[in-house]
Amino acid sequence: MRLGYACTNMTLTNRPKKLGGRITTSRTLRQASWQPTWDLHRVGELALANATDLLEYLKWNDEHRITLFRVGSEIVPWHDHFELTDLPQYEELSEALMKAGDYAREHGHRLTTHPGPFHVLGSPTQDVVERSIVSLERHSEVFDLMGFEPSHENKINIHIGGAYGNHEGTAVRWIEGYNRLSDACRARLVIENDDKNSMYSVRMLYDLFHRVVGMPITFDYHHHMFHPDGLDEYEALQMAADTWPSDVRQCTHYSECRTHEKQRDFEEMIQKQGLSLNEVQEWPELAKIKHNIDKIRKQAHSDYIYDEIRTYGMDFDIVVEAKAKELAVLHYRHIYPKSETKVYNERQREYTKTA
DNA sequence: ATAGGTCAAGCGAGG
DNA sequence: CCTCGCTTGACCTAT
Numbered sequence: 514m515r516l517g518y519a520c521t522n523m524t525l526t527n528r529p530k531k532l533g534g535r536i537t538t539s540r541t542l543r544q545a546s547w548q549p550t551w552d553l554h555r556v557g558e559l560a561l562a563n564a565t566d567l568l569e570y571l572k573w574n575d576e577h578r579i580t581l582f583r584v585g586s587e588i589v590p591w592h593d594h595f596e597l598t599d600l601p602q603y604e605e606l607s608e609a610l611m612k613a614g615d616y617a618r619e620h621g622h623r624l625t626t627h628p629g630p631f632h633v634l635g636s637p638t639q640d641v642v643e644r645s646i647v648s649l650e651r652h653s654e655v656f657d658l659m660g661f662e663p664s665h666e667n668k669i670n671i672h673i674g675g676a677y678g679n680h681e682g683t684a685v686r687w688i689e690g691y692n693r694l695s696d697a698c699r700a701r702l703v704i705e706n707d708d709k710n711s712m713y714s715v716r717m718l719y720d721l722f723h724r725v726v727g728m729p730i731t732f733d734y735h736h737h738m739f740h741p742d743g744l745d746e747y748e749a750l751q752m753a754a755d756t757w758p759s760d761v762r763q764c765t766h767y768s769e770c771r772t773h774e775k776q777r778d779f780e781e782m783i784q785k786q787g788l789s790l791n792e793v794q795e796w797p798e799l800a801k802i803k804h805n806i807d808k809i810r811k812q813a814h815s816d817y818i819y820d821e822i823r824t825y826g827m828d829f830d831i832v833v834e835a836k837a838k839e840l841a842v843l844h845y846r847h848i849y850p851k852s853e854t855k856v857y858n859e860r861q862r863e864y865t866k867t868a
Numbered sequence: 869a870t871a872g873g874t875c876a877a878g879c880g881a882g883g
Numbered sequence: 884c885c886t887c888g889c890t891t892g893a894c895c896t897a898t
Contacts, residue, residue, distance in 0.1 A: 519890060519891085520890060520891055520892090521890095521891065521892065526892075526893095537892085537893080539891065539892060539893065540893075540894095541875095541876095541891095541892090541893065541894075542893090542894070543874080543875060543876090543893090543894055543895070544875075544876060545875085545895090546894075546895075583890070585890065585891065585892095586890065586891085587890090587891075587892090587893090591876080593876095593877090626890085627890045628890075629876095629877065629878090629889075629890055629891085630877080630878060630879070630888085630889050630890080631876080631877035631878050631879090632877085632878085633877095633878055633879075636878075636879090638878090641877085641878070644877075645877090645878095648877085670890090672879095672889085674878070674879065674889095675878070675879050675880080676879095676880095677879090708888085708889075709879090709880060709881075711880070711881085712879085712880080808883095808887090809887095809888095810881085810882085810887060810888055810889095812881095812887090812888055812889070813887085813888060813889090814888090814889090834889095834890085869898100870897105870898085871896105871897090871898085872895105872896095872897090872898100873894105873895090873896085873897100874893105874894080874895080874896100875892105875893090875894075875895095878889105879888105879889095880887105880888100881886100881887085881888095882885100882886090882887085883884100883885085883886085883887105
């Protein structure tokens with residue numbers, strides 16, 4: 514298996530000033546401080562700084578043997594409100610993105626992206642669909658500027674995101690929107706199972722989308738628990754595996770419940786104080802902490818991951834979605850030193866050879 | 869310098 | 884009707 518993480522590197526983002534300061538690909542601005550003047554120069558500055566730091570991220574990743582990374586959507590902030598070529602720094606931005614892309618190719622890194630839950634191609638609100646299309650095209654253009662050929666290798670991963678009580682009808686509408694995307698964007702688009710019983714399971718994605726237009730499916734372990742739809746984990750993983758083209762590694766998402774993590778931490782904490790769980794009610798402060806933990810949604814991600822990822826002997830890519838980001842990957846390697854297999858090491862050598 | 873509140877986009881669950 | 888949670892910290896204002 515190959516492990517990656519999403520969007521933010523805690524180590525670099527929080528780097529103290531005396532060690533060189535913050536490195537981040539997520540600089541942005543608040544609407545109120547920008548929109549009244551529509552200062553594209555300011556936006557371009559931020560985008561250029563983000564793109565420049567992306568290369569620093571990739572170097573850090575490479576030093577830590579992490580070759581799978583999700584690029585955050587905000588690398589070009591507000592990108593759906595203008596054309597990339599409108600930015601005064603367009604040339605410099607292109608160069609910085611291409612440098613990052615070149616580095617990724619030379620070192621065998623896979624870069625992906627995951628536009629947010631506001632990209633809803635099946636929405637009944639026409640304006641939502643229009644804005645979704647523009648934004649998806651921007652994501653695709655950024656990968657173009659990095660020099661990537663359109664492929665699911667560099668996937669643009671979205672959810673269907675709303676079923677409106679009618680899975681089939683919404684799927685038809687969604688596909689109409691999908692068909693309006695550019696060839697390049699469609700060649701990158703991948704769909705992921707939702708984290709709600711009322712939305713789309715892996716099986717539904719397969720039947721209503723993959724069968725019809727053939728895009729691959731990202732299997733998300735955590736989301737699958739909320740809508741198994743009659744498939745156990747292995748069956749769903751397999752069904753998703755079938756949707757990936759033979760020359761592109763399957764990509765999956767892995768996360769664990771924040772609730773469980775915090776409950777374990779809490780129990781450990783009170784045990785250290787010599788208390789038992791049923792005594793907690795007698796201490797108002799402890800009871801309040803416990804109450805807040807119980808309120809955490811089951812969909813929320815933990816800081817770290819603790820279980821060994823169940824790959825069933827298969828070899829594929831896994832984006833770890835954990836709040837501690839790259840630290841969660843390093844921690845996972847620490848507790849399961851043999852989890853990343855020989856298969857992956859062989860692939861690493863292939864990458865090195867072709868580079 | 870830092871703490872705390874706030875922030876673009878859609879949807880559905882839960883209180 | 885409000886808050887949370889999701890791809891996310893970063894921005895902004897007040898101290």
